[in-house]
Amino acid sequence: MLLRLVVMCLSLVMLADVTAAKPNVLIITVDDMSADSIGSYGCPIEGISPHMDALVRSGMRFQYAHVQVGNCMPGRNVMWSGLYPHNNQVEGFYQVKQPKHKHLVDLMKEAGYFTAIMGKTSHSTPYHPYPWDSILDAAEDGSNYDKKNPFHFGEATTRGIAAAAKTGKPFCLMINVSDPHKPFYSGDRDKNQPTKVVRPDQVPIPGFLFDDPVVRQELALYYSSVSRADDCVGQILESLKSSGAEDSTVVVFLSDHGMPLPFAKTQLYHHSTHTPLTVRWPGVTKPNQMDDQHMVSAVDLTPTILDIVGASIPKLDGRSFTSVLKGKQQQGREFVIK
Numbered sequence: 001m002l003l004r005l006v007v008m009c010l011s012l013v014m015l016a017d018v019t020a021a022k023p024n025v026l027i028i029t030v031d032d033m034s035a036d037s038i039g040s041y042g043c044p045i046e047g048i049s050p051h052m053d054a055l056v057r058s059g060m061r062f063q064y065a066h067v068q069v070g071n072c073m074p075g076r077n078v079m080w081s082g083l084y085p086h087n088n089q090v091e092g093f094y095q096v097k098q099p100k101h102k103h104l105v106d107l108m109k110e111a112g113y114f115t116a117i118m119g120k121t122s123h124s125t126p127y128h129p130y131p132w133d134s135i136l137d138a139a140e141d142g143s144n145y146d147k148k149n150p151f152h153f154g155e156a157t158t159r160g161i162a163a164a165a166k167t168g169k170p171f172c173l174m175i176n177v178s179d180p181h182k183p184f185y186s187g188d189r190d191k192n193q194p195t196k197v198v199r200p201d202q203v204p205i206p207g208f209l210f211d212d213p214v215v216r217q218e219l220a221l222y223y224s225s226v227s228r229a230d231d232c233v234g235q236i237l238e239s240l241k242s243s244g245a246e247d248s249t250v251v252v253f254l255s256d257h258g259m260p261l262p263f264a265k266t267q268l269y270h271h272s273t274h275t276p277l278t279v280r281w282p283g284v285t286k287p288n289q290m291d292d293q294h295m296v297s298a299v300d301l302t303p304t305i306l307d308i309v310g311a312s313i314p315k316l317d318g319r320s321f322t323s324v325l326k327g328k329q330q331q332g333r334e335f336v337i338k
Helices: 002-021 051-059 072-081 102-111 149-166 213-243 298-308
Strands: 025-028 058-062 114-118 171-177 247-257 278-280 289-291
Touching: 002 213, 025 149, 025 213, 025 289, 025 298, 051 213, 051 247, 051 278, 102 114, 102 171, 102 298, 114 149, 149 171, 149 213, 171 213, 213 247, 247 298
Parallel strands: 025 171, 025 247, 058 289, 114 171
Antiparallel strands: 058 278, 247 278
């Protein structure tokens, strides 16, 4: 009897050690933001993105990361299936009720993770509602979160981490910021004021647009919305830090595609798909690392996350780039397909 008790206790300790060894995963996306709209990727507007820049510089940023699709639902389904649209069946804005593949949610749950999402919920899976452990689109009182309110993103993050802790499982938490997707910041009457309000005379004019007062005004509203997206990311990161889980959490950050303006969104130009991809993996990546040799893409995200947490990886179109995160060379990454 005593021996059985000792064995049982040792088994519980080993199980606890295995659980503790698994890192948490926090995925942060921003919506409709070009890579060069933040300072760490070349935006000249001073103070536009302090929180996103701090996150980018805290881990490894990829200079040549691209998404596959210049719009949301098909693009996000590439990210979280590891399959190109013709293989995951989500080739537009419609639901696929009986997908033939497993989604990141399924694979992480099989690996012992608590899964939760806020924002872009119906666009991030082949159909909705999908079996996340928790959907954080509404507050505890049942009222819908305001997807332009930075504090609501912080609150949802706190709740997701706490819910995972109650289950004793590591978390895979996906927080999707709505800015700078339209509707843009609308001026003084907007109840969600960004930290930085950008003036028309401060905006850089991208080469695919012409310099005109109307264009400048639209860009000013866009960049003000980028600032509000940065405020949201700041609240998410503050919630992670306050939870005490920061040092055991892998953070993945990116935009789903380029700015929502002509010749960018819904297109496949360089600026349509170039994304500010950053991975911060405690104990593996180092601050201020930049990979400017390998081309990686959204189809690689799911196998990479599964590889990081030690989960089994099914046959996918994408492949893990964890060796790059570990500072090694990886052959065959000279191009991406989009």
